[in-house]
Amino acid sequence: TEDGYQWFYEGRYGWWQYDDRTSSDIEEAYKKEDKSCTILVAGYVYIVDFEGMVQRRQTDPSRVRHVKRDLATIPKKGVAGLRIE
Numbered sequence: 001t002e003d004g005y006q007w008f009y010e011g012r013y014g015w016w017q018y019d020d021r022t023s024s025d026i027e028e029a030y031k032k033e034d035k036s037c038t039i040l041v042a043g044y045v046y047i048v049d050f051e052g053m054v055q056r057r058q059t060d061p062s063r064v065r066h067v068k069r070d071l072a073t074i075p076k077k078g079v080a081g082l083r084i085e
């Protein structure tokens, strides 16, 4: 986003940045103060829940990951599964 913030989801020992399109969809819902946001990731629907700050796969809520909003400059593993380096 213009203010330097991005959305991240949890990986093993680190955070992955959401792809730009998804991150801006999440940001838009967050700014509207929605309770959650529905996103599509590789054919699966996930719900980003701003109260719990988690994402869950809609058809399998046991697939849960923490999410956070943080500066784009933080150390991260990569973007949407594409590793940095």
Ligand code: V3L
Binding pocket: 009, 010, 011, 012, 013, 014, 016, 018, 019, 041, 057, 063, 064, 065, 077, 080, 081, 082
């Ligand atoms: N964006 C992209 N891929 C995702 C997302 C998302 N928001 N959520 C889940 N997946 P689950 P390490 C992640 C992928 O939660 O080594 C990373 O992007 C998820 O990918 O059980 O553990 C890496 O590609 C996983 O492959 O529904 O840090 C990969 O894990 C798959 O959907 C390994 O990362 C199932 O996730």
